[in-house]
Amino acid sequence: MSELLDKAKNFLAEKVAAVPKPEASVTGVDLKHVTRECVEYNAKVSVKNPYSHSLPICEISYSLKSAGREIASGKIPDPGSLKASDTTVLDVPVKTPYSILVSLARDIGADWDIDYQLDIGLTIDLPIVGDITIPVSTKGQIKLPTLSDIF
Structure with missing residues (x-):
């Protein structure tokens, strides 16, 4: 009986793994x-x-890191839904206090930008399967605002 149960678990695990997931x-x-x-x-x-x-x-969770330190993080609860059979573009606002940017002065000094890593987790409710989190990560450079941007 346990052998049959193990086969059923393996069959179900293979089918769930083969289910297409949002990218x-x-x-x-x-x-x-x-x-x-x-x-x-x-x-x-x-x-x-x-x-x-x-x-x-x-939910959408995010973490912005620079120079090995987290400079911003947060969560956006219930941001909406994904369109059926389509691509949805989501806006994730990331607020960075000036006090943290000042502490990154060594990285900023030469070229007035921040080298960053942005990690985002999209938690989506799939029918039958349940909640899954899609991890998304990117690296790049963010230009800091100049005085003309502020005034």
């Missing part, structure tokens, strides 16, 4: 808004839904 990639990180307290960047995440019905997004 995501970061298409860009741009300056969005500058205030006296922080700089807000906007990460655009493109998510392809292979299913013929929309999928709810439970």
Whole structure:
């Protein structure tokens, strides 16, 4: 009996592993808004839904790192859903306080930009399977705002 149960578990595991999953990639990180307290960047995440019905997004979590340190992180609860059989572009706002940017002065000094790594986790509710998290990561450089951007 246990042998039959093991075969059933293996069969189910193979079928679930073969189920197509949404695919995501970061298409860009741009300056969005500058205030006296922080700089807000906007990460655009493109998510392809292979299913013929929309999928709810439970949560988006993000972590922005530079020089080996986390400079911004957060979560966006219930940001909407993915369009059926289509690609959805999600905007992920990332707020970075100036106090943290000042501590990165060595990296910023030469070229007025930050070398970064952005890690995003998209938690999606798949029917039958349940919640899955799609990890997306990208590296690049973000230009800092100049005085003309602030005023």
